Amino acid sequence: MDKHVILTSTESKEPSFFYGYFIVVFAFVVMVMMWGTSYSFGVFFQPLLEEFGWTRAVTSGAFSLSLLLLSLFGIVAGKLTDRFGPKIVVTGCGFFLGLGYLLMSQVSSIWQLYLFYGVIIGIGMSTAFVPLVSTVARWFVKRRGLMTGIASSGLSIGTLIIPLVANWLISIYGWRTSYMIVGSVALVLIILAAQFLRRDPGQIGQSAYGEDEWPETGDAKALGLSLQEAIHTQQFWMLCVAMLCFTLGLGAILVHIVPHAVGLGVSSASAAIILAVIGGAGTVGRVIMGSACDRIGNKLSLGICFALLSVSLFWLLPAKELWLLYLCTAIFGFGYGGISAVISPTVAELFKLSSHGAILGVINIFSEGGSAIGSVLAGYIFDATGRYQVAFLVCGTMSTIGIILTSLLRPIRKWAGTNP
Secondary structure (H helix, E strand, O other), rough: OHHHHHHHHHHHHHHOOOOOHHHHHHHHHHHHHHHHHHHHHHHHHHHHHHHOOOOOHHHHHHHHHHHHHHHHHHHHHHHHHHHHHHHHHHHHHHHHHHHHHHHHOOOHHHHHHHHHHHHHHHHHHHHHHHHHHHHHHHHEOOOOOHHHHHHHHHHHHHHHHHHHHHHHHHHHHHHHHHHHHHHHHHHHHHHHHHOOOOOHHHHHHHOOOOOOOOOOOOHHHOOOOHHHHHHOOOHHHHHHHHHHHHHHHHHHHHHHHHHOOOHOOOHHHHHHHHHHHHHHHHHHHHHHHHHHHHHHHOOOOOOHHHHHHHHHHOOOOOOOHHHEEEEEEEHHHHHHHHHHHHHHHHHHHHHOOOHHHHHHHHHHHHHHHHHHHHHHHHHHHHHHHOHHHHHHHHHHHHHHHHHHHHOOOOOHHHHOOOOO
């Protein structure tokens, strides 16, 4: 009887005092800074080309290297978060990220570009997604998709705001001083936000939101697949390849859409707005599709998002007017944001929570690998043909393959007869 009274009292206070909502807020802040600064690379791209005369493929290679290291160190960051929590992990990586941007202001040769941006910033970015969404998944059972969508919308908000700010700073102070300003702000805000992150509700004596309604975190935690078990399932590899198909287009668009638009005669200021359109639409996509996956399921939500990506990438082939570029990239941004919000709940549904960070970290290798390949491939295609159309065609085709793979996802047999 006393236990019932205590639970009832706790539930009545949960909407106002549940610390999980603060986890969502601070994860959002970290994502704004990490991804907003990262996807500003397209704005700094042209000034770097003009000053040093490097090819587009070589210059975008530094961005690709950072994505590869992000994914590799993301596994380590995910495992460390599973064990120690996100506070110390995000703090350390926030320091590396800020340091990398400060050093970028001193770049004078290609090896420095690859060291400062590719290596140091790549390590700093390793907590930009996996540890944060994995932490949110531990705090929420009910509304997991929605809360993951809200937290990960920081990625889109960052893409919406920071490239525009960076473009404005470059126009006034030049790219070197702009990198110093960006690095300083990122260093301070990320480290401050990290101090409020906690691994799971048990650390402060709370329970995951909705645990009493959807009993998952007890037995399911104990039964959850380890990383070693997960990699022996078809579902794991389907998700890995599907995420590679998704991010191949993501890397190509985020690095090359601005120079593509400029090549069509669009001003640099208007071209920078394209990244803001992607960011804004991505925010809407994360919230709407994050909420939708709680209602219609993760599989259908992923399929819808992949379909939107395919449509937008194929539509970019003939698009030459600015309003069409805005429309195509808005559709792309919605689909991209939706996939980013749904992937963590999908992993939690299929493999449960015991090794969620580590499993998501390995899947993220394929995600960032796709972005790395996409950015370099698009640059190489442009260097060879003088156009981006073939790159958009390849990326649209890969997104179509992603639709097929997500349609084939099935529940893991180990969970048959257990609570979802």
